[in-house]
Amino acid sequence: MDKRLEAFQRLLDIMDELRLKCPWDKEQTYESLRHLTIEETYELADAIVMKDPNEIKKELGDLLLHIVFYAKIGEEGKEFDITDVINGINEKLVVRHPHIFSNVVADTQDQVKSNWEKIKLREGMKSVLSGVPVSLPSIVKAYRIQDKARGVGFDWDNTGQVWDKVLEELDELKVEVDNGANNERVEDEFGDLLFALINYSRFINVNPDTALERTNNKFIKRFKYLEERARETGKSLHEMTLSEMDVFWEEAKKIGN
Numbered sequence: 001m002d003k004r005l006e007a008f009q010r011l012l013d014i015m016d017e018l019r020l021k022c023p024w025d026k027e028q029t030y031e032s033l034r035h036l037t038i039e040e041t042y043e044l045a046d047a048i049v050m051k052d053p054n055e056i057k058k059e060l061g062d063l064l065l066h067i068v069f070y071a072k073i074g075e076e077g078k079e080f081d082i083t084d085v086i087n088g089i090n091e092k093l094v095v096r097h098p099h100i101f102s103n104v105v106a107d108t109q110d111q112v113k114s115n116w117e118k119i120k121l122r123e124g125m126k127s128v129l130s131g132v133p134v135s136l137p138s139i140v141k142a143y144r145i146q147d148k149a150r151g152v153g154f155d156w157d158n159t160g161q162v163w164d165k166v167l168e169e170l171d172e173l174k175v176e177v178d179n180g181a182n183n184e185r186v187e188d189e190f191g192d193l194l195f196a197l198i199n200y201s202r203f204i205n206v207n208p209d210t211a212l213e214r215t216n217n218k219f220i221k222r223f224k225y226l227e228e229r230a231r232e233t234g235k236s237l238h239e240m241t242l243s244e245m246d247v248f249w250e251e252a253k254k255i256g257n
Contacts, residue, residue, distance in 0.1 A: 015068050030073060037066045049213050117151035128152055139209045142198045159203040166200050169193040225252040
């Protein structure tokens with residue numbers, strides 16, 4: 001037997017055994033697993049940002065376990081089983097890749113995405129944006145909305161246009177702030193600026209969520225170094241001036257934190 005199939009069969013057998021005999025596993029439902037699946041997805045995202053292959057492998061295993069778990073629950077309820085899950089994605093991939101499995105031509109990523117969105121609309125989806133989950137984090141959601149709109153040709157022509165839009169939104173935000181506008185107006189303009197920046201990120205091939213998470217991690221490392229150095233001097237951060245703290249901050253930057 002193919003080693004991949006053998007490994008997958010063993011996972012299915014283990015799940016059958018756990019569902020039958022383990023007090024915790026026996027009690028789980030779609031709903032009880034949901035928040036755990038979200039947590040595992042974020043842990044995988046963290047491993048990807050950290051570029052840690054061992055952690056990526058581990059977190060992929062955890063997610064695969066969840067998929068098998070949901071399929072087992074579906075099988076028990078006579079709703080679907082793991083075979084249905086796999087057959088479903090197999091058929092979707094074949095249908096949505098006619099440039100591979102049929103005679104449609106698509107030589108670029110943009111053509112592939114455009115075909116994908118057209119097929120989804122033919123399948124009955126009322127809007128190309130319908131596939132964007134409502135509960136996605138805002139930055140990820142904005143990126144996906146823009147990417148899907150691009151798939152049907154609704155996009156800027158070049159990077160310069162998008163950067164001009166960023167500057168325009170920045171000016172509009174500054175005007176509202178300088179004029180003492182109410183919080184709702186300022187919030188609207190700030191949101192427009194973020195949306196424009198996320199749009200720009202697509203044109204320079206940067207994932208905004210990944211970029212921001214890397215900056216978050218960089219800030220955390222530098223701030224922890226600052227705290228550690230402050231303790232070495234016998235002071236708390238509350239007792240230090242900003243100038244004193246900035247010395248340690250620059251140290252952190254120089255040593256690569």
